Amino acid sequence: MKRLLLVAMLLCGVWSAQAIKIIHGPYLQAVSDTEATIIWVTDVDALSWVEVAPEDGKHFYYLDREKFYQTHFGKRVIGTLHQVRVTGLKPGTKYRYAIASKEVLEQKGHRISYGQIVSTNVYRKGAQTIPTLDPKKESIEFVVMNDVHAKIEKMEAYLTHCFDKNTTDMVIFNGDMVSSVPSEKIIFDGFLDTAVKHFASDVPFFYVRGNHETRGKCALKFSDYFPTTTGKPYYTFTHGNTFFIALDGGEDKPDSNIEYYETAAYDAYRKEEAEWLKKVVESEECKSAKRRIVLLHMPPVDGHKMWHGTKQIRELFIPILNKANISVMLCGHVHKYSFHDDQAAFPIVVNSFEDALKVKVDNGGVKVEVVGMDGAVKHTHSFK
Numbered sequence: 001m002k003r004l005l006l007v008a009m010l011l012c013g014v015w016s017a018q019a020i021k022i023i024h025g026p027y028l029q030a031v032s033d034t035e036a037t038i039i040w041v042t043d044v045d046a047l048s049w050v051e052v053a054p055e056d057g058k059h060f061y062y063l064d065r066e067k068f069y070q071t072h073f074g075k076r077v078i079g080t081l082h083q084v085r086v087t088g089l090k091p092g093t094k095y096r097y098a099i100a101s102k103e104v105l106e107q108k109g110h111r112i113s114y115g116q117i118v119s120t121n122v123y124r125k126g127a128q129t130i131p132t133l134d135p136k137k138e139s140i141e142f143v144v145m146n147d148v149h150a151k152i153e154k155m156e157a158y159l160t161h162c163f164d165k166n167t168t169d170m171v172i173f174n175g176d177m178v179s180s181v182p183s184e185k186i187i188f189d190g191f192l193d194t195a196v197k198h199f200a201s202d203v204p205f206f207y208v209r210g211n212h213e214t215r216g217k218c219a220l221k222f223s224d225y226f227p228t229t230t231g232k233p234y235y236t237f238t239h240g241n242t243f244f245i246a247l248d249g250g251e252d253k254p255d256s257n258i259e260y261y262e263t264a265a266y267d268a269y270r271k272e273e274a275e276w277l278k279k280v281v282e283s284e285e286c287k288s289a290k291r292r293i294v295l296l297h298m299p300p301v302d303g304h305k306m307w308h309g310t311k312q313i314r315e316l317f318i319p320i321l322n323k324a325n326i327s328v329m330l331c332g333h334v335h336k337y338s339f340h341d342d343q344a345a346f347p348i349v350v351n352s353f354e355d356a357l358k359v360k361v362d363n364g365g366v367k368v369e370v371v372g373m374d375g376a377v378k379h380t381h382s383f384k
């Protein structure tokens with residue numbers, strides 16, 4: 001009788017309730033003009049891959065598609081967090097992709113037993129897309145949000161009023177998307193599942209680490225979830241003839257502050273980053289771009305309210321950036337809007353914690369709109 005019931009359950013697909021599941025993602029990371037990383041999470045260990053197809057009008061199942069796996073020193077990776085780098089893409093081109101994970105039931109010695117496969121539903125829902133960056137694109141649009149602190153309703157409002165799947169090229173998370181990172185769960189509950197729901201499977205986001213993302217037990221795994229092309233939380237990318245420099249300000253208080261429980265070493269880290277930044281502003285990619293935009297969570301604005309982290313950023317980064325013909329620096333952190341044209345050789349826009357920035361860059365310059373949660377445009381700026 002039990003056996004009959006088991007057969008009936010298998011035939012009816014009831015058993016699939018026990019099968020491996022994709023519980024988060026997929027989302028795009030570290031997108032460049034030729035590569036992209038696809039990330040997702042399964043509920044159990046799996047061997048995973050991404051299948052990629054061009055947008056050529058043919059069905060995804062027309063051909064056996066090229067497969068990409070996550071590898072570590074030549075070995076394919078088994079785990080629950082899947083981070084697959086797709087390479088060999090063309091600039092300014094849209095590709096279709098599907099993800100798949102094969103459950104690992106047991107690893108005994110060198111032997112591995114596999115179970116079921118879970119994948120994105122290309123047949124019914126269609127494939128998801130990788131739009132590679134394009135240094136030659138004449139006009140780009142992006143949305144910047146910061147200091148969301150896991151308040152999903154803010155994200156929903158920003159995306160409703162500022163994000164358009166047809167025209168928005170990318171989203172910038174400019175720090176403090178969560179208040180701390182005690183676990184993987186808070187990353188997904190706090191903002192990432194919402195990003196995936198709206199856009200992140202098909203439109204890239206670039207994450208600028210805020211001081212709050214340095215806190216909590218899972219903070220050391222930041223790069224596992226948000227890899228960059230440099231392997232560090234500071235990096236660059238070019239889109240639409242604009243060179244973006246994403247900087248990491250570290251923590252805001254002195255390293256010795258009791259709040260950090262002897263774990264902060266940001267003074268040395270920021271010095272190391274400044275050495276990298278010196279090379280970046282001298283690079284051909286930076287110099288040859290038509291415009292340069294800097295993304296940084298903590299605003300390096302002088303004043304009696306300046307804290308230690310900001311002070312060091314100001315001392316280390318601003319002299320380097322002053323020589324680089326920067327169009328604008330976009331910041332957050334202080335939860336209040338302000339605009340500064342006397343703090344550096346370039347303007348600084350500080351976004352509040354209840355507005356998003358809608359930015360358009362074209363041949364005319366950089367246009368920044370500060371948009372409230374009700375969709376009202378509160379401030380506008382134009383930069384050359």
Ligand SMILES: [Fe+2]
Binds near residue numbers: 176
């Ligand atoms: Fe902050």
